[in-house]
Amino acid sequence: MLNFDKALDLPPQLQWKYANEPELMTWSIRARNYNTFVANLMFSFMATVILGATLIMYSVYEGMSQSWRISSCIFFFSLMLLVLLSVTHQRMNFVYRFTQSGVEYCKWKDFPKWALTFLKWFTGITAVIFIFLATLDSTFLIGALIGPGGMGLMYLSMANSKSFQEMHTEYHHHTFKWEELTQLAIATNREVVDLKYSITLKGNDYKTNWSLNVFCERKQKEAVANVIRPYLSPGVPFIKAKVNVPMSTD
Incomplete structure (x- = not known):
């Protein structure tokens, strides 16, 4: 298990879905999750x-x-x-947690x-x-x-x-299974590891293709990517590229 730092305590509105599974990697960060x-x-x-x-x-x-x-x-x-x-x-609080089931993260912003x-x-x-x-x-x-x-x-x-x-208070929790990831990219322009995914949202009968920006420190990007890579499905691309960080719509 890799821990970059002591993770932030989750607010009572959020909890881990796979809390019973051992962590492969976990860290917390405050990041500007928009087009800077x-x-x-x-x-x-x-x-x-x-x-x-x-x-x-x-x-x-x-x-x-x-x-x-x-x-x-x-x-x-x-x-x-x-x-x-x-x-x-403004910065958002992020806590990431990788387990055998996939990528899980919580993000929140409390009114100051x-x-x-x-x-x-x-x-x-x-x-x-x-x-x-x-x-x-x-x-x-x-x-x-x-x-x-x-x-x-x-x-x-x-x-x-x-x-x-x-408007200044947000609580979100997301999980992605490893098999749902379709591309892994180390961003060359931001402190981000970008994961493209393809999922079927609840109530839909079609696939939604989008990307997940995993925020981390500059020196952590390679370590994060190396933990993710062995769990990807065969043939999933692993690249280095410029990544867009759009305004979050959660």
Whole structure:
């Protein structure tokens, strides 16, 4: 049995189907299970928009001291950039488990409750700071509306929107028998071992052909592929190739 690291504990919503079988290999990883090129482009575009908003904010604060003007703009830009990163660079929890029956894995994403607590306290503290500064310079009232005001609205929308929280919460469990795999590929462009499979979904009378992206560290790809290869059916191709990682639709 190969263990790359101590596997994450599964949430109560998930459990292994073949828990009674010995493990051939198991590991856990947090990975970006989507097209990172598109996500990075989105981040770059939105970062440019935030920079433009920061420059507008800088011009509005013309009457205040230069040090406060610069620091408040840097604070606004940094905060919005962190929020943007949390949207475009999200990661999913994966735990993989190989047994004699095949490939089994669980993936999940919990809604980050800590983010609400942090945002609530951060909004309150920055609001007090801006209100105090407004007693020295009334232009800080604009900053209070843009900064703490915007964060307050964000907190309320996150805390009270059930659909928003459900969008950031996922639990999935999948199993594939070795005989269902039709191709094994070591990705040359991502830390992924790609498995093509052909299965008949419940309720269908035809085969569904798709691919499974097995996420791992760069140095683990060869080891993962070598464990899988002996269990494949005769004639199943084993290649190295560029692999697409589409947005998950589970």
